[in-house]
Amino acid sequence: MNETLTEKEKKTYVSLYKKDTLSYTLTLFAILAELVYVISILDVMEVSFWMGVTVMVNIGMLFALFTCAVKMNIYDRQWAAIALLLGIYILIRQFVLVPFILRPYDRNTIIAAANIAGAVLIIAAGINSNAKSKRREKLQKELGGE
Numbered sequence: 001m002n003e004t005l006t007e008k009e010k011k012t013y014v015s016l017y018k019k020d021t022l023s024y025t026l027t028l029f030a031i032l033a034e035l036v037y038v039i040s041i042l043d044v045m046e047v048s049f050w051m052g053v054t055v056m057v058n059i060g061m062l063f064a065l066f067t068c069a070v071k072m073n074i075y076d077r078q079w080a081a082i083a084l085l086l087g088i089y090i091l092i093r094q095f096v097l098v099p100f101i102l103r104p105y106d107r108n109t110i111i112a113a114a115n116i117a118g119a120v121l122i123i124a125a126g127i128n129s130n131a132k133s134k135r136r137e138k139l140q141k142e143l144g145g146e
Contacts, residue, residue, distance in 0.1 A: 019073050020132050026125035027069035027083065033118030034061055040111050044104040054102065065122065072129035075136050083126030090119040
């Protein structure tokens with residue numbers, strides 16, 4: 001069979017095999033912001049039960065963020081939605097948990113900057129991944145459901 005593809009079809013096929021590197025990169029930067037937050041908050045919060053809870057929650061957060069990065073890199077819309085939820089959690093953590101429960105006595109600016117930067121990065125990654133995933137699904141349907 002001698003099927004020739006138009007230039008548009010070639011570009012469409014190529015785009016189906018590209019990774020979502022922007023969402024992946026944004027999520028890796030969100031992981032960096034999360035690490036800055038963890039180091040800063042653990043250094044300045046009082047030793048209590050909440051310190052252990054903070055460590056355990058942040059281990060889970062880092063795992064979830066890394067999983068989001070890997071899954072969004074291959075256009076998984078479910079993990080894009082989870083990334084949005086993680087971003088919302090980070091904002092709630094900054095404006096509710098940090099000032100009222102964890103109560104750090106120093107480095108409030110660094111903690112706030114890390115949380116807000118992490119939230120913005122992961123929300124942007126989730127939105128970007130969701131949009132690209134929808135576009136990719138549409139292209140796949142146009143090409144015959146591959």
